[in-house]
Amino acid sequence: MSAATLPRQESMEPQTQLASMTRPLLVILPFAILLLAASVLPDWAVQVPKGWTIPFVDWANTVIGHLRDDAIFGLFSFRDLTRGIAELITWPLAFVEGLLVAGFPKLGIAAMPWVMTAGLSGVLGWYLKDWRLGALAAGCVAYMAIFGKWELSMITLSVVLVAAPIAGLIGFGIGILAVKKQWFEALIVPLLNVLQSLPHFSYLIPIAVFIGVGHKAGTIATVIFAIPPMARLTILGLKGVAEEVREAGKMAGCTRFQTLWMVEIPAARQPLLVGVNQVIMQCLAMVVIASFVGARGLGHDLLFRLQALKIGQALESGVAIVLMAITLDQLSRAAAHKQPAHAATDATLLERFPFLAAALAVIAASLLLAAITPYAQAWPAELALSTAPFWDALVDWITLTLYDPLQYLRNAMLLYVLIPIRDLFQSIPWTAMVALVAAAGWSLGGLRLSLTVSGFVLFIAFAGYWERSLITAYMVTVAVLLCIAIGLPIGIWASRSERRTGIAKLLCDTFQTFPSFIYLIPVIMLFKVGDVAAISAIIIYAMIPIVRYTIFGLRNVPQEIVEAGITSGCTQRQLLWNIRMPLAFPEIMLGINQTIMFALFMVIIAAFIGTKDIGQEIFRALTFNDAGKGLVLGLCVAFMGLTADQLITAWATKRKQRLGLA
Amino acid sequence: MSKFTKSASMATIMAFAAGTAFAQDSTDVIKIPTHNWSSQIVGAHIVGKLLEKGGAKVEYVSADSQVVYTALCEGDVSLVHEVWEGAFGVAFQKVVKEGCVVDAATHDAKTREEWWYPTYVEEVCPGLPAWEALNACADKFATAETAPKGRFLGGPVDWLKHDAERVEALAMNFEVVNAGSSAALWAELESAFKRKEPIVLFNWTPNFVEALYDGKFVEFPAFDPKCKDDPAWGSNKELSYDCGNPKDGYLKIAAWKEFPTKWPKAYAILQKINFSNMDIAVQAKLADIDNMEPEAAADKWLADNEARWKAWLGSAS
Numbered sequence: 001m002s003a004a005t006l007p008r009q010e011s012m013e014p015q016t017q018l019a020s021m022t023r024p025l026l027v028i029l030p031f032a033i034l035l036l037a038a039s040v041l042p043d044w045a046v047q048v049p050k051g052w053t054i055p056f057v058d059w060a061n062t063v064i065g066h067l068r069d070d071a072i073f074g075l076f077s078f079r080d081l082t083r084g085i086a087e088l089i090t091w092p093l094a095f096v097e098g099l100l101v102a103g104f105p106k107l108g109i110a111a112m113p114w115v116m117t118a119g120l121s122g123v124l125g126w127y128l129k130d131w132r133l134g135a136l137a138a139g140c141v142a143y144m145a146i147f148g149k150w151e152l153s154m155i156t157l158s159v160v161l162v163a164a165p166i167a168g169l170i171g172f173g174i175g176i177l178a179v180k181k182q183w184f185e186a187l188i189v190p191l192l193n194v195l196q197s198l199p200h201f202s203y204l205i206p207i208a209v210f211i212g213v214g215h216k217a218g219t220i221a222t223v224i225f226a227i228p229p230m231a232r233l234t235i236l237g238l239k240g241v242a243e244e245v246r247e248a249g250k251m252a253g254c255t256r257f258q259t260l261w262m263v264e265i266p267a268a269r270q271p272l273l274v275g276v277n278q279v280i281m282q283c284l285a286m287v288v289i290a291s292f293v294g295a296r297g298l299g300h301d302l303l304f305r306l307q308a309l310k311i312g313q314a315l316e317s318g319v320a321i322v323l324m325a326i327t328l329d330q331l332s333r334a335a336a337h338k339q340p341a342h343a344a345t346d347a348t349l350l351e352r353f354p355f356l357a358a359a360l361a362v363i364a365a366s367l368l369l370a371a372i373t374p375y376a377q378a379w380p381a382e383l384a385l386s387t388a389p390f391w392d393a394l395v396d397w398i399t400l401t402l403y404d405p406l407q408y409l410r411n412a413m414l415l416y417v418l419i420p421i422r423d424l425f426q427s428i429p430w431t432a433m434v435a436l437v438a439a440a441g442w443s444l445g446g447l448r449l450s451l452t453v454s455g456f457v458l459f460i461a462f463a464g465y466w467e468r469s470l471i472t473a474y475m476v477t478v479a480v481l482l483c484i485a486i487g488l489p490i491g492i493w494a495s496r497s498e499r500r501t502g503i504a505k506l507l508c509d510t511f512q513t514f515p516s517f518i519y520l521i522p523v524i525m526l527f528k529v530g531d532v533a534a535i536s537a538i539i540i541y542a543m544i545p546i547v548r549y550t551i552f553g554l555r556n557v558p559q560e561i562v563e564a565g566i567t568s569g570c571t572q573r574q575l576l577w578n579i580r581m582p583l584a585f586p587e588i589m590l591g592i593n594q595t596i597m598f599a600l601f602m603v604i605i606a607a608f609i610g611t612k613d614i615g616q617e618i619f620r621a622l623t624f625n626d627a628g629k630g631l632v633l634g635l636c637v638a639f640m641g642l643t644a645d646q647l648i649t650a651w652a653t654k655r656k657q658r659l660g661l662a
Numbered sequence: 663m664s665k666f667t668k669s670a671s672m673a674t675i676m677a678f679a680a681g682t683a684f685a686q687d688s689t690d691v692i693k694i695p696t697h698n699w700s701s702q703i704v705g706a707h708i709v710g711k712l713l714e715k716g717g718a719k720v721e722y723v724s725a726d727s728q729v730v731y732t733a734l735c736e737g738d739v740s741l742v743h744e745v746w747e748g749a750f751g752v753a754f755q756k757v758v759k760e761g762c763v764v765d766a767a768t769h770d771a772k773t774r775e776e777w778w779y780p781t782y783v784e785e786v787c788p789g790l791p792a793w794e795a796l797n798a799c800a801d802k803f804a805t806a807e808t809a810p811k812g813r814f815l816g817g818p819v820d821w822l823k824h825d826a827e828r829v830e831a832l833a834m835n836f837e838v839v840n841a842g843s844s845a846a847l848w849a850e851l852e853s854a855f856k857r858k859e860p861i862v863l864f865n866w867t868p869n870f871v872e873a874l875y876d877g878k879f880v881e882f883p884a885f886d887p888k889c890k891d892d893p894a895w896g897s898n899k900e901l902s903y904d905c906g907n908p909k910d911g912y913l914k915i916a917a918w919k920e921f922p923t924k925w926p927k928a929y930a931i932l933q934k935i936n937f938s939n940m941d942i943a944v945q946a947k948l949a950d951i952d953n954m955e956p957e958a959a960a961d962k963w964l965a966d967n968e969a970r971w972k973a974w975l976g977s978a979s
Contacts, residue, residue, distance in 0.1 A: 204729060212738035213725045214693070292726040294733075300698070300724045307698040308870065308950055309848045399853050411806035419807065521845065525853035528805065529815060529841045610842035616819060619842070623728045623753055623820045625735075 027439040034432035046429040053464035056635075060628030068209055082210040086220050092162045093219060101154035113370040113377040114145040117154075119362035121327070127355040128334035140327040148384030149298065149320045156297035157324060159219050159290070160283045167226035168279045172272070174227070175234020176260065188231070196228045197597060197641040199604040200289045201618050202634025205627040207293050218295020222286045229278035237271030238264055273336030280332055281513070284325045288515045298324075302515055311395050311521055312388030318518045319387070325513035399525045410532045418478065418531050425474035430461045437643060445650040453646055456639035463632050471613040473640065475531065475606070476599045479538040483595050487543040488588070491550025492576070501551055508544045516541050520608055534606035542599040549591025553584030583659060586652040593648040600641045687925040691719045695739040697727040699844075700870055700949035700956070701942050702744045707960035708945070709743045709935060712971055718928040728753060735762040737918045740925075741932060747911035748775040748866060749821055754916055766917040767933045771868060771942055773911040775823070777814065777880040778865035780851070782858050791881045793832070793906075800835035802860045808837040815850055815863035816840045823864065824903050828882070831904035832897070851875065868939045870946035882906030913937070934974035941967075 038046055067078040076084075098104045103111040122138030125131075144153040178185040203221065211217045241264050249263035265272070291299035298317045305314035350357055369376035375383075437457045441450035460469050494504035519537045527533040557580050565579045581588075607615030614633050621630035694710050696703045710720040723739055731753040733739045745754045757763040779790065786802050789795025800812030814836045816825045825838045841847045847863055848871065854861040855875055862880065865871060882905060888895040889905035896904035915932060922929045937945075941963075948959035964971060 204726075205732060208729050208732040208738075209736065212736060213695075213729060213733040214723045214738060217738075291724060292729060294723050294725045296724055304698040304700075304703070307845050307848075308700055309845075309852055309874075396856065399856060403853070403857060414807050521849045524846050524849040528853075529839055529846050529850055530807070606842075608843040609846050610818070610840050612840075616842065619728075619818070620820045622726075625732045625753065625756065 023443050027436070027443050030439055031432050031436035034429050034435055035427075038427055038429050038432070041429055041431070045431045048430050048461050048464075048466045050464075052462060054462045056459075056463050056632045057626075057628045060631050061626070062628075064206065064209065064627050079210050083212065086211045086216055089162065089166070089219055089223075090216050093158065093216065096158040096161050097155060100158050101151055110377065111154075113366050114141070114150060114379060115369055115376045116363060116366035118142045118145070119366055120359060123355055123358045123362055125331060125334070126358070128331055128338055133330055133334055137327050137331060140323045143323055144320060145379040146385055147316065147320070148379070148381060148386065149317065150379060152296075152298045152301050152317065153320050153324060156287055156299065156321070159215075159222060159287075159295060159297060160280065160324075160328070163219050163222040163226060163283050164276070164280050167223045167283070168230050168276055170223070171227045171230025171232075171275065171279065172234050174231040175238065178231070178235050179238040180260075185235070189235075192228045192231055193642060193645075194635070194638050197600065197638040197645070198634045199601065199615075199618060199637050200225065200286070201292075201604060201615075201622065202630040202637075204289075204293055205622060205625060205630050209627060211293075213294040215294055215296050217293045218290035221290045221293055222283050222295070225286050226279045226282040229282055230275040233271050233275030233278065234268075237268030237275070240271065241267045270336060273332070277329060277332040277336060280328045281325065284321060284328070284513060287321055288517050299515070303517065306517060306521060309521075310388070311518075312390070312392035313386075314518060314521075315391040316386065316388050318515050321515055322510055322513045326509060329509070329513075395522055395525070398522065403526060406526050410527050413532055414530070418535070421478055422471070422474050422531070425470050425477075426467065428470065430457075430466055433457055434461070437647075440647055441650075444647055444654065449646060449650055453643045456643045459639055460636045463636055465614060465617060465633060465636055468612070468614045468617055469636055469640065471611070472600075472603055472615070472637065475535055475538065475603050475611065475613060476596065476640070479535050479542055479599045479603070480592065480595050482535070482539050483543045483546050483599070484592060486539070487546035487595070488550055490543075491547045491588075491591075492554065494547065495551045495554035501555065504547060504551060508548050511540065512544050516602060516605055517608070520605070524609055529610040531611070534603070534609050534611050537606050537609065538599050538602040541602045542595045545594030545598055546588070546591045549594065550584070550588050553587030553591070554580050556587070557583045586656045586659065589648055589652045589655070593645055593652075596644045596648075597641050600637055604637065687718060687927045689719065690924065691721045692740045692921075692925060692928060693721050693723050693738065695723050695725040695730045695733070695742060696956075697725065697730070697744075699946075701868070701946035702727075703956040704945040704949050704959045704963065705743055705937065705942070707956050708963055709741070709932070711960055711964060712931055712935060712975065713928050715975055716928055716931045718925060731757050731763070731916075734916060734918055735760065737762075737920060740918050740921055741766070742916045743935070745912075745914040745916050746773055746866075747913070748773060748823075748907075749817075751911075752820075752822060754914070758916075762919050764917050764919055764922065765914060766921070766929070767915040767935065769913040769915070769935075769937045771913045771937050771939045772909070773866060773868070773913050774879065774907070774909045775817075775864065775866040775911065776882070776907050776909075777825075777862055778877055779860075779862045779880065780855055781876040781878065783860045783862070783877075786860055791878045793834075793880050793882045796862065796880055797832075797834050797836070803836070803862055808839070810835070812836045812862070814838050815847060815861070817844070817847065817864040818842055823907070825864070827901070827903040828905075831901035832882075868942035868946070870950045873943065873947050873951055880906075885909065913942075931975060936974070 034041070034045075043049070044052075066072070069077060069079075071077050094102075098109075099112060100117065101111050103109060118138045118141040121141045122134040124134070125137035126134030144150050174188060178188050203224065207217055207221050207224075211220050245263060245267050246259065249259045254263060287295070287297065287299035288302055289299070291297070291303055298321050302314050302317040302321075305311075305317065366376065374380075434454050434457050438450050438454040441453040460466065490504065494500045516537075519540050523533045523537045523540075527536060561579060561583065562575065565575050570579065603611070603613065604615040604618060607613070607619050610616075614637055618630055618633045621627075621633060692710075692713055694706050694713075696706045706722060710722060713720050723733075725733055725739060727750065730739060730742055731750070734742055735757045742754075745751075754763070758765055777793075777796075779787075779796075783802075784790050787795060787799040789798065801810055803812030803814070804810055805813045812835055814825065814829070816838045817823055817840070819840045828834070829836050829838060841850070841864075847865070851861065851863060851871070853859075865877070865879070867879075871877075883889075883896060885905050885908045886895060890902055893900055893902050895902075898904040915935065917929065917932060921932075945959065945963060948954050948962055949956060952959075954962065
C-alpha cells in the first residue's frame with residue numbers, strides 16, 4: 001500500500017526509489033532462502049539443540065534463592081527488607097479503607113455514609129470541570145451502593161487510592177533522576193521497557209516470595225505495575241520543557257532545585273498529569289490480576305463468580321470496575337486540564353471557597369441523613385438491584401442463537417487458516433527468524449538496532465522454549481492481522497464525523513477497562529476450547545489501539561493538505577487513499593505496535609482457555625512455584641514485544657521524517 | 663523431614679496435645695486462604711469459626727489455589743484445608759519435601775477424577791458408562807479439527823492426568839484437547855448442556871458441578887498401582903496407563919511447618935476436622951444453589967452439624 005500511495009515522491013527521488021525496491025527484498029531474502037531450505041538444513045539450524053540451551057532459569061532461581069535466604073545486609077536478607085517495607089503500606093490502606101467502608105471500630109467511628117461519598121465525589125467533579133462531571137461521579141458512586149457492590153468496590157477503590165499516589169511518587173522520582181543523571185537514564189529506560197512488556201503473571205511468584213500473599217501484597221503488586229508509565233511520562237514531560245523557559249529561570253537566579261521545582265515541573269504539568277491518569281488506569285487494569293496474590297475487592301469477586309459460572313454476577317462486578325475507571329479517568333483528565341483560578345481579593349468567604357463550602361454542606365447533610373435513616377449510611381442488601389439476570393439471559397441468548405452459524409466460521413477458520421499457518425510457523429528454522437529480524441533491524445535502523453533485536457531473538461531461542469515461542473508468535477500474528485483487517489475500516493468509518501468518533505472512543509474505553517477475564521467465558525461457549533477461542537479473545541482486546549490510532553491519525557492530518565487535495569479536485573476516495581491514509585500511516589503503524597503489545601498481554605491470559613504456548617508454561621511455573629522459570633518465560637514474551645516495538649518505532653520515525661511530520 | 667512430621671502427626675499428637683495442655687497458643691492471627699470456588703470458601707469459614715471457638719484469632723486471605731503453596735511455605739497463610747490429590751497433589755508434595763509444610767490430616771472425603779458426561783449423552787451413545795461404549799460412538803463427539811476422532815476435553819496440562827497416554831494404551835478413537843483452567847471446562851459444559859450437544863470432559867467429585875448438571879463418570883478398567891508403571895499389566899501389554907484413575911484420591915489438610923508449635927491447641931482442632939463428600943457437596947450447594955454468602959453458609963452448616971464439630975472441639979481441649 002505504501003509503495004502505491006507515494007508515486008509522486010518516489011519519482012522525484014530516483015535513488016530512494018531504488019533503495020525502496022531492494023531493501024524489503026534484502027530483508028526477506030535470507031529468511032525466504034532459509035525457510036525454503038529448511039528440509040536440507042542440518043538439524044541444529046532448524047531446531048535449537050537441547051544442549052545449546054543456556055540455563056537462564058537456573059541462574060534466575062539461584063539469584064532469587066540468594067535474595068530470599070542469605071543475609072546480604074548483615075542481619076537480614078533482601079526478602080526481610082522487602083517484607084518490612086511492604087508492611088508500611090498496611091497503615092494508609094487501613095486508614096483509607098476505614099474511611100470508605102470499614103470504619104474504625106476501636107475509635108467507635110463509622111465509615112463514611114454512601115451518600116457522603118457520592119456527594120463529595122459530585123462536588124469534586126463539579127470543582128474540576130462542571131456539573132456534568134459532578135453528576136457522573138456522584139451517579140457512579142451511587143450505582144455501587146444501589147447495585148449491592150458497595151463494600152467490594154470501596155475496597156477496590158481504597159487499593160487504587162493508596163497504590164496510585166505511591167506509584168506516582170516513585171515513578172516521578174525515577175523520572176526526575178533519569179532526566180538529571182545520564183547514567184541512570186541509560187540504566188532505567190531499557191528496564192522500564194522490559195517491565196512494561198513483561199506479562200503480569202510472571203511477576204506473581206516473586207511477589208509471593210518477597211512480599212507474601214494477601215491484600216497488602218495485592219496492593220504492592222498494583223503499585224509495581226503502575227510505576228513505569230509515570231516514570232516514562234515524567235521523563236517525556238521534563239525533557240519537553242522548552243530551553244527558553246529554563247533559561248528564563250536561570251536568569252531569574254534559580255538554584256538547581258528551584259529550577260526543577262518552580263520552573264520545570266510546573267511547565268511539564270500537563271504530561272505529568274497525563275502520567276497520573278495512566279497510573280490510575282493501570283491500577284484499575286490490575287484489579288483482577290492482583291487478586292491472584294490476594295487483593296480483595298471487585299477483582300476477587302469477579303474471578304470467584306466466573307469460576308462458579310455465575311456470568312451475570314461476574315459481569316456486574318466488571319461493570320462496576322468499568323464505571324470506577326471511567327469516573328477516575330474523567331476526574332483525573334479534568335484535573336490535568338484545569339487551570340489555576342484566582343478569586344477577587346475582596347470577595348466574601350463563600351465566593352472565595354465555594355467548593356469547600358459545598359463539601360462541608362454535603363458532609364453536614366449526609367451525617368444528618370445518616371442519623372435519620374440507616375438507608376443513607378449503608379444501602380440495605382435486600383433492596384439492592386441486580387442486572388445479573390439480564391446479563392445471564394443475554395449470554396444464554398447469544399450462545400443459543402449464534403452458536404450454529406458461528407460453527408461454520410469456526411471450522412473454516414480452523415481448517416483453512418489457523419492450522420496451515422500454525423504448521424508454517426512451526427516449520428520456521430530459528431536461524432531464519434534471526435536472519436529476518438537482524439536484516440529488518442539493519443535496514444530500518446542500522447547496525448545498533450540490528451544487534452539489539454537479534455539479541456532478543458537469540459535470547460528466546462537459547463532460553464529453551466523456542467517451539468512454544470513460535471506458537472505464541474503464530475497466535476499473535478494471526479490475531480494482529482485480523483485486528484488490522486477489522487479495526488482499520490472501523491477506524492476509518494469512525495473518523496468521518498465527530499459523533500462517530502465519540503461513539504468509537506466510548507466503546508474503546510469501555511472494552512479496555514473491562515476486565516479481560518470476562519471475555520474468556522463467552523468465547524469458550526461459542527467456539528469451544530481451542531485456538532479459535534483464544535484468538536477471538538485476543539482480537540476483542542487487541543483491536544482497541546488500532547481503532548484509536550487510526551482515528552487519531554486520520555483526524556490529525558493537517559487541514560491545509562486536505563484542502564489542497566479538495567482544490568485539486570480529488571474525489572472522496574482519492575482524498576482518503578492518496579492523502580489522508582499515507583499521512584496518517586505512521587500513526588497507524590504505532591497503533592499496530594500497540595495492538596501487538598495488547599495481543600501479547602492477552603495471549604498469556606488466553607492460557608486460561610487452553611493454549612500450548614508460552615502462556616501455558618508460565619502457568620505451569622506458577623503451579624510448581626518456579627519463580628525463575630516464570631521470569632525467564634516472561635522475558636521471552638517481553639522480548640518478542642520489544643523486537644516488534646523497536647522495529648516499528650524505527651520505521652515510523654523514518655517515515656514521519658520523510659513526510660515532514662516529525 | 664516429611665516422614666518425621668507425618669509420623670508425629672499420625673501417632674504422637676494425642677500425647678502431644680495432652681502433654682502440652684499448659685502450653686498456650688500464640689496470639690498471632692491464623693491466616694486461612696480462600697480460593698475462587700464456593701465449597702472451599704464456605705469450608706474455610708467453617709474451619710475459621712471452629713478455630714475461633716477454640717480461642718484462636720483468624721483472618722481470611724484470598725489467594726490463588728496454585729500460588730497458595732508458595733504462601734504456605736513462607737508462612738503467609740497458615741493452613742490449606744482442601745488439598746486435592748489430583749489438582750494440587752504435585753505442588754503440595756513439593757513443599758512437604760522442602761520441609762516447610764506439614765501434612766496435618768486427611769478428610770474422609772474421597773476424591774475421584776475421571777472422564778465424565780452429562781446424562782443426556784446416554785441417548786446417543788447406548789451402553790454408557792462403559793468406556794467401550796463411549797469408544798464405539800466416538801464420532802458423536804467429533805469436531806471439525808478432530809474428526810473422525812472424538813474430542814475429549816481434558817483438564818489443564820499441569821494437572822498431569824495422562825489422558826493422552828490412556829487414549830493410546832486403550833487404542834481409543836479420541837483426541838485429547840486440554841482446557842487451560844477449570845472455568846474453561848465449565849464454560850464449555852454449560853454451552854453444550856444448553857444445546858444438548860454430546861460432550862465428554864474431565865470432571866471430579868466432590869464438586870459443585872454435580873449439583874447443577876446431571877451426569878456420570880465413564881467406567882474404565884479399574885485402577886491398579888501397577889497400571890502406572892508396569893506396561894505388562896492390563897489389556898495392553900506394551901503400554902502403561904491402560905486403566906482408569908483411582909476412585910479414592912485423598913483430600914488433605916496442609917499446615918505451615920510452625921503451626922503445630924505455634925498454635926498447639928488450634929492444631930489439635932485442625933487435625934480433628936474432617937469433611938465427608940456429603941459435607942463438601944452441601945457446602946457447595948449452600949453457596950451455589952441457595953446463593954448464600956459464604957459466612958452465612960458456614961453458620962448454617964455449623965448449626966446443622968453441631969454434634970460433630972462439638973466432638974472435634976471437645977477431644978482437643
